[in-house]
Amino acid sequence: MNIAIIGVSGAIGSALLEHYLANGKTTEIFAFSRTPIEHPDERVNAVSLDLTDQKSIEKAAARIFSQSLDLVIAATGMLHDKSEGQLQPEKTLKQLSAENMAEVFAVNTIGPALLLKYFLPLLKRDSKSVFVALSARVGSISDNRLGGWYSYRASKAALNMLIKTAAIEYNRLNKQAVIAGLHPGTVDSGLSKPFQARVQEGKLFSPKKSAAHLVSVLENLKQKDSGKCFAWDGQEIPA
């Protein structure tokens, strides 16, 4: 099995990498991150990729032979500025900033759209192949009951729309490809760290546990699921 994981420096991305390395069927993993990782396993091919730089995405994808991948996982994303700077999820419209919003969309929406552009042609056509991007339940418009987190919610809702639109196009181009969004649950990571206080006991997954759930969901995806978004437990998340 040939796999590409984008965002292997992240909590969930690195857990997915280890999950697939523990699987004897994995032959090669292209492991993308802004700064290439160092990994002792010979099956890991570490390559740099910055989601905010189109050329870097194009160059990174060019390292892979066309139609050779079984699976692409985009495990990147941002909710806040980890250096505790000015970029925090907005509680009110008063906190909206064009600059911050553009940054969140660049990472959560435009970058993954370019991953669809450059990585979908690399999926196999002679057997089932899968492209999944980590989205979030809060990207569901119909499920939005709490409000807040304007940029993050909107960037993930837009990501879900891009996934749906690419799935319609790819249903014509590669009938074996399934394209979906996945919600990993609430996972202990740098992204969720400042917001974990109100998470109910037992509801905060380790990255390893979330990765195991996500793999089980993506392995069960069928052609009819293409374009949809699923949670860690396999439940479809409404748009």
Ligand SMILES: NC(=O)c1ccc[n+]([C@@H]2O[C@H](COP(=O)([O-])OP(=O)(O)OC[C@H]3O[C@@H](n4cnc5c(N)ncnc54)[C@H](OP(=O)(O)O)[C@@H]3O)[C@@H](O)[C@H]2O)c1
């Ligand atoms: N954790 C949760 O509770 C939770 C809940 C719902 C959805 N999600 C989604 O799950 C995904 C992964 O989240 P996580 O919890 O694993 O967060 P994380 O540990 O913060 O990982 C985020 C990853 O995104 C990468 N990234 C950010 N900006 C990038 C850029 N410009 N170019 C390339 N890579 C970039 C980071 O790379 P660097 O290391 O270089 O910064 C890192 O690898 C995200 O899409 C998130 O929205 C998470």
